[in-house]
Amino acid sequence: MLGNVIVGQSGGPTSVINSSLAGVFKTAKDRGANKVYGMLHGIKGLLDKQYVDLSEKIKTDIDIDLLKRTPSSYLGSCRYKLPEISDDRDTYEKIFEILKELNISYFFYIGGNDSMDTIKKLSDYALLVGSDIKFMGVPKTIDNDLAVTDHTPGFGSAAKFIAATMKEIIRDGLVYDYPTVTIVEIMGRNAGWLTAASALARGEDCEGVDLIYLPEKVFDIDHFLERVKEIASKGRSMVIAVSEGIKVMDGRYVFELSDHVEFVDAFGHKQLASSAKFLANKVGSELGIKTRAIELSTLQRCAAHMTSRTDITEAFNVGGAAVKAAFEGETGKVVVLKRVSDDPYMCITETHDVHQIANIEKKVPLEWITEDDFVTEDLIHYIRPLIQAELSPIMVDGLPRHLNVNMD
């Protein structure tokens, strides 16, 4: 009998983060793990001894399949960055004491950059105190901004939802016989991967979005207005995709140009919400064109009814691969995806030293952004395989069914 396993989820939700949880749980059980615990609300909850025995929650094969279709973090999440070991050993002692109480041999953490930092610090501390607990990171983030990995689980499904929704917004936006401007704001504060995915809407049956603005490139409002004017002068309506994180030359976010008061959230992150609204108002007032601003908001990260089967499968596999690697003795690693072939698309998992991944942001290469405010075919070819195929929702009484999340 192997030792016990604990798994947690952290950071912003995705549509497929629970598929990774399913991958960890099922693979650990299949490979002979004793107990598989789930920490509630990540490492922060663990510090308060909040955890569940996952076997009491995931009892049947249909539960596994429902879990794969349940958006957001089944175990709850946190945004909590561990202190530096040198600054605060107490926290680490406390965590390792709890892990000892639970007889944990394997620790898995599913999350983005901050979560990989957690794995880095915990595995460093284990080394320091001679603990033989294995710590493995399981990547997820819709933002696709993790280093080393070809892409991140969660990105493909968000990209699919965005491209599909853009097709629908384009149909909706082009319905009248006079020029209108629809500006759609997409998540990704520093990396434009998701906004770029809007390019996939263009096809045999769809005009596609007209203009795409990513945060990797300085946003020039005058140039933007010129482009809108040019398209409108042909009598055409247009749909424009902008990242929430676009910034002007002096480094301010576009939404900061508005005199509208915004919040700073509890974690010090600025609430970015209205770059699209600001630009829509600008077009309306300066060019006199009818506009609409749409924020895809959290829908783009939790639309479990429209996931990519490729993404769901890869998310499951990175969870399973993390278990396999840990059980075989690896620690301080992150499971990454390696694309071994572009056409046909094939992707395998590898493990990689967490120190080379944590806290590094991967952005869209500038050469993939075109001069005419769009993205290159190379970028489209990079994303296209990641949105392929579907995992149909299990529909009950007209609605997608999820796994019951009641933790009481």
Add this chain to the structure above:
Amino acid sequence: MLGNVIVGQSGGPTSVINSSLAGVFKTAKDRGANKVYGMLHGIKGLLDKQYVDLSEKIKTDIDIDLLKRTPSSYLGSCRYKLPEISDDRDTYEKIFEILKELNISYFFYIGGNDSMDTIKKLSDYALLVGSDIKFMGVPKTIDNDLAVTDHTPGFGSAAKFIAATMKEIIRDGLVYDYPTVTIVEIMGRNAGWLTAASALARGEDCEGVDLIYLPEKVFDIDHFLERVKEIASKGRSMVIAVSEGIKVMDGRYVFELSDHVEFVDAFGHKQLASSAKFLANKVGSELGIKTRAIELSTLQRCAAHMTSRTDITEAFNVGGAAVKAAFEGETGKVVVLKRVSDDPYMCITETHDVHQIANIEKKVPLEWITEDDFVTEDLIHYIRPLIQAELSPIMVDGLPRHLNVNMD
């Protein structure tokens, strides 16, 4: 050989308005119509002689099936209210001249309240001048605010998208271990049917939304803040559904309480966009709770990837029934849906005098709204059958395929 047919679409888009178009086209062809024309951009386009021969656009059975899955108005739309006959006979003479040129015997108009007004006036004018062209209205509106009909095609699919999306937003919104407030703004300026549909999210696998505010009832901000405080005091996160059209006691819209400048659109409609944002800021600043405002925006009316099969079928049937009735000699009528049984749900079509339908708004009965800011089981039972079953998208290269809309 029967005379020619013309069909147009008008008003705001829905996910199923093209299913009604398919119903008109297919039934007319099946019943021996000669040409079936589509007016582009409704009656406004017709006045400029903009029309197509639909047989050149819808060529195969797969085209019919793609059309059913294509959101928004395939033929384009307009927001154009015909003048009173007594004020401007010229416009009517012009329309009837064009109809004569095209040898039209049957005229179908798919739309909401304004479109039914168009059918009323055109059929009145036909009576006045002794024309034997038959005019029939085919109802559609996500708002469900048409009189006489049990419900409107378009409502069920929007309700299904809203309920499904709410389940996802609830998972996303309840992920952290401290109270947060997510406020979701839903369409429906005067009628709260769509906002009420958010109640369907509650079920075995979902906590449901906590509070629902419809425009039928005066909105009391102090009471609202009390309710939020009460729920937050139990440490619970919450998701709240508000209609875009909620108003305070003095008759102002909630968004009008903000000092944020809003637009009046080209048709004199106020752009309602930020009741949720206003309330989220209010909760944030007065109660110090982390908030998020989400506007479902046009996604709720164009999400063809998540339609109700019940709705799609009924939308097709009202189109077909309009053709049958007109071919049998009826005019100045609207096809309505009559629920003949609640359980099991069964619904048939009937025709009804347009004079008793046009320009009347059907609102949510006050007795279906509860004192604790929710809706009754009666209201849920009314909506539930309308979201049943699915029409799977035809997925091509990872995305839902639509019928090509190129009209050049």
